[in-house]
Amino acid sequence: MLNYILRRILWSIPVLIIVISCTFLMIRMLPGSPFVSERNMDDVAEQRLLAKYNLDGEWYEQLGKYWVNLLQGDLGTSTQHRNSTVLEILQQTLPKSATIGLLALLLALSIGIAAGSWSAVNHNTAIDRGTMLAALLGICLPSFVIAPIFILCVAITLPLFPVGGWGTLSHLVLPALCLALPYGAYCSRLMRTSMLESLNQDFIRTARAKGQTEAVVIYKHALKVALLPLVSFSGPLTAHVLTGSIIIEEIFKIPGLGPFFVNSVKNQDVFMAGGCVIVYSVLLISMNLIVDIFYTVLDRRVQLS
Amino acid sequence: MDKSTTVSTSSALRSNRTVRWTFGLLVFLFVVCFIGPVVSPYSSDMLSDNQFAPPSLQHWMGTDINGRDVLTMTMEGGRVSLLVGLVGASISLVVGTLYGMSSGYLGGKTDAIMMRIVDILFSLPRIVIVMVLIAIFDFKVKEFLDTLEWEWLVRYSRIILLFACLGLVQWLTMARIVRGQVLSLKQRQFVMASQTMGQSDWQIMIKHLLPNLIGIVIVYLTLTIPTVILEESFLSFLGLGVQAPQASWGTLLNDARQMINPIKIYWWLLLAPSLFMGVTLLSLNFLGDALRDILDPSSKR
Numbered sequence: 001m002l003n004y005i006l007r008r009i010l011w012s013i014p015v016l017i018i019v020i021s022c023t024f025l026m027i028r029m030l031p032g033s034p035f036v037s038e039r040n041m042d043d044v045a046e047q048r049l050l051a052k053y054n055l056d057g058e059w060y061e062q063l064g065k066y067w068v069n070l071l072q073g074d075l076g077t078s079t080q081h082r083n084s085t086v087l088e089i090l091q092q093t094l095p096k097s098a099t100i101g102l103l104a105l106l107l108a109l110s111i112g113i114a115a116g117s118w119s120a121v122n123h124n125t126a127i128d129r130g131t132m133l134a135a136l137l138g139i140c141l142p143s144f145v146i147a148p149i150f151i152l153c154v155a156i157t158l159p160l161f162p163v164g165g166w167g168t169l170s171h172l173v174l175p176a177l178c179l180a181l182p183y184g185a186y187c188s189r190l191m192r193t194s195m196l197e198s199l200n201q202d203f204i205r206t207a208r209a210k211g212q213t214e215a216v217v218i219y220k221h222a223l224k225v226a227l228l229p230l231v232s233f234s235g236p237l238t239a240h241v242l243t244g245s246i247i248i249e250e251i252f253k254i255p256g257l258g259p260f261f262v263n264s265v266k267n268q269d270v271f272m273a274g275g276c277v278i279v280y281s282v283l284l285i286s287m288n289l290i291v292d293i294f295y296t297v298l299d300r301r302v303q304l305s
Numbered sequence: 306m307d308k309s310t311t312v313s314t315s316s317a318l319r320s321n322r323t324v325r326w327t328f329g330l331l332v333f334l335f336v337v338c339f340i341g342p343v344v345s346p347y348s349s350d351m352l353s354d355n356q357f358a359p360p361s362l363q364h365w366m367g368t369d370i371n372g373r374d375v376l377t378m379t380m381e382g383g384r385v386s387l388l389v390g391l392v393g394a395s396i397s398l399v400v401g402t403l404y405g406m407s408s409g410y411l412g413g414k415t416d417a418i419m420m421r422i423v424d425i426l427f428s429l430p431r432i433v434i435v436m437v438l439i440a441i442f443d444f445k446v447k448e449f450l451d452t453l454e455w456e457w458l459v460r461y462s463r464i465i466l467l468f469a470c471l472g473l474v475q476w477l478t479m480a481r482i483v484r485g486q487v488l489s490l491k492q493r494q495f496v497m498a499s500q501t502m503g504q505s506d507w508q509i510m511i512k513h514l515l516p517n518l519i520g521i522v523i524v525y526l527t528l529t530i531p532t533v534i535l536e537e538s539f540l541s542f543l544g545l546g547v548q549a550p551q552a553s554w555g556t557l558l559n560d561a562r563q564m565i566n567p568i569k570i571y572w573w574l575l576l577a578p579s580l581f582m583g584v585t586l587l588s589l590n591f592l593g594d595a596l597r598d599i600l601d602p603s604s605k606r
Contacts (some may be wrong), residue, residue: 007416010441018427026437029443037397144542144555145579147561243568246432247542251562262543265436273433281428 005293010237012285016278023277027270028059031043034079034268053079055270066274071181076271076277079262086275089260094279096166097244097256100175105241107180109234112187117226119188120195121218130193138185148176164253174253179245183237187230195226228299235291243276323595327588336584338383347374349381350550358571367573370564378552379577382561385553386582389467390534396472398526400477402518402591406510408480409487420484423477431474435536436545439469463548467540471533479525486521490514520600527593540580554582 035049050056053076054065056295069076075086119131151174155163161174198264201224209215244258264272318324342348347364353372360367366376408419426434446462458465490496491514499509539553540546547553561574 014443015425015428022425022429024431030437030440122424136587136590137583140531140590141579141583142538144539144558144562145575145582148565148575149579151565152570152575154572185414247539250543261430262432263434266545277433280430284428300436 001296004092005289008292016281016285020070020274020278021063021067024063024270024274025059027265027268027273028055028062030268032268034270048065049079050263053077053271054130056078060178066271068272075275078264078269078272080267080269086271089272090257090275090279093244093255093257093260096254097249097258098180098242100172100248100254100256101238101242101244103172103176105234105238107176108183108187108237109230111180111184112191112230113223113227115184115188117195117218117223120192120199120226121195128192131188135185135188138181141182141191142247143178143182143245144247146181147174147248150174150178151251157264164251166254171254175248175254178251179241179248183241186232186265190229190233191226194220194229195276198222198225201225203295206232225299228295231295232291235287236284239271239280242283243280283296316395318596321595324599327592327595330584330588331588331592334383334581334588335387337517338380338387338581341380342377342384345374345377345380347377349373349378349552357507357569357571360576366577367571369560369571369574375557375574375577379554379557379581382552382554382557383581383585384545385464385533385551386444386537386555387518389464389471389553390530390535391433392468393533393537394467394472394526394529397475397479397529398522400473401476402478402483402515402522405480405483406514406518409484409508410491410510410514412488412570414492416484423480425479431536432475432540435470439466439545441595442466442470462552463546464551467537467546471536475533475536477528479522481528482521482525483518487514490517508527519569524597524600527589527596528541531589531593534582534586554578558582 025096029202033046033050034053034055035046047056054064054069066076075090076092077085078089081089084098115131115135119128119258122128154160155174162168162171198217204222206219207221212221244256244261248254249256249258257279260272263269264276318341321500322369332411351374355364355368358368358372363412364374364376366374366379367374369378378508404423408416409537443463443466447459450456450459450462495513496509498555499513504512530547534554535551537546538558541553541555542559545561547556549556557578558575564574
């Protein structure tokens with residue numbers, strides 16, 4: 001077990017190195033320069049700026065200097081927002097994205113587990129079909145369709161929640177809900193499939209034969225095994241949701257990380273983009289590992305090797 | 306696949322209600338999007354003073370800020386969205402199938418290396434890849450079309466680029482699925498028989514493996530099209546996809562979203578594009594699920 005965890009961590013190091021280097025090089029490969037949009041920028045000034053940010057010289061020199069700084073814990077300074085380092089921007093934006101993400105994650109998982117098992121227990125009834133139709137609808141309608149509809153209905157026509165912004169608890173409700181719905185829909189489909197499978201297994205028949213009530217059979221025995229696929233999906237889901245959704249943050253005007261990421265790639269702000277990619281990949285890799293370990297705790301039949 | 310299973314599969318496809326309905330609906334949507342703008346009395350570059358008219362008999366889905374007919378624009382945007390979905394998914398299908406098939410069939414070290422590459426591409430943020438590809442090739446494609454003297458195509462160069470870019474980031478899942486399938490097919494006797502008969506790897510892959518992969522490949526093609534349509538609208542929504550004056554469902558939805566304000570509600574701007582997009586994606590997903598149940602019995606739930 002410990003051996004396995006160590007090997008996983010070791011394997012994730014080259015992946016991280018390649019992902020970060022690739023992002024850096026791809027953005028540096030783009031035509032143009034990070035400073036070109038500025039007015040009256042002459043070549044000398046541009047060269048000086050590039051030199052200041054260690055972005056002059058051959059590509060391997062640039063990459064080398066970036067890695068030297070990274071290994072010292074320095075993520076660099078944003079070329080777009082000159083007054084703040086990447087670390088400062090991350091410190092300001094990530095908690096906001098993560099708050100909404102965490103809420104959305106909890107919402108998505110509870111929607112998924114509840115709707116999925118409900119429709120599996122009522123297999124092939126109107127409840128089942130209705131829930132699954134709703135789930136498919138949730139998957140098909142992207143967040144930039146759902147969010148404006150929500151804003152129209154419960155923020156403008158019925159002013160229950162604020163249209164957007166950041167501050168109070170009620171500002172969190174709509175963004176978290178809109179972020180959660182597609183994932184919740186996907187989770188419920190996953191949950192229904194695995195619940196149906198686990199309800200058909202021998203140990204369920206044994207439990208019923210022992211005379212246990214239907215509630216105990218479903219919620220104690222079947223649910224525990226059925227949760228497994230959801231556990232492995234929640235790894236990438238967590239990484240995805242915590243780093244902020246570009247669309248949701250854009251629509252609800254939330255000062256989160258999402259827009260910074262897209263804009264950094266647009267503006268060739270290579271250090272900012274690198275910072276975002278590092279946060280995302282580290283989160284993704286560690287969440288996948290945690291999920292795999294958690295998996296063995298939930299299901300003793302699984303052996304990690 | 307021998308003849309009898311082919312016949313029974315095709316009759317199963319035709320008799321399945323979901324397949325018939327969703328397929329019919331998709332064909333209908335396609336026809337509407339491609340014929341509709343021709344029949345419509347309006348066009349997307351026809352401005353009028355009739356701004357923000359709610360749905361009426363003249364404008365079934367209302368008009369937008371420039372007095373253009375929303376329904377006509379949605380149908381024209383549908384051409385782009387549907388084409389990007391179809392072509393992008395087909396590119397991902399070709400690349401993914403070839404890659405997955407080679408990786409699975411060749412096995413050993415080659416397989417390990419090829420799959421590690423897929424793993425790494427999976428962990429790169431897709432949006433970065435697409436944005437970089439678009440930024441690098443945007444100018445080059447235009448130049449290339451200029452040298453070919455295909456001027457009429459130059460205004461569509463962005464869309465052509467989107468086809469390629471979205472196809473090139475979507476093939477990873479397909480490659481994994483095909484590889485898994487090939488790994489099990491490889492153990493079957495007909496492959497061994499062709500190997501003993503001295504057929505080359507390439508011949509075996511094209512003649513014997515490919516026909517056996519068609520079922521699963523069609524299923525995932527149907528499921529990739531909605532993903533590509535979503536991805537395109539996502540990019541267009543961020544202003545990175547289709548550029549004005551061309552429109553897709555994504556840009557229309559973005560325009561509609563920006564018109565939302567508490568003073569005056571223009572809900573009809575949102576209605577037509579979300580309706581078209583929702584119906585398309587829903588039918589494609591239904592169709593994909595139904596096809597999977599028929600063509601890929603191993604995954605039956």
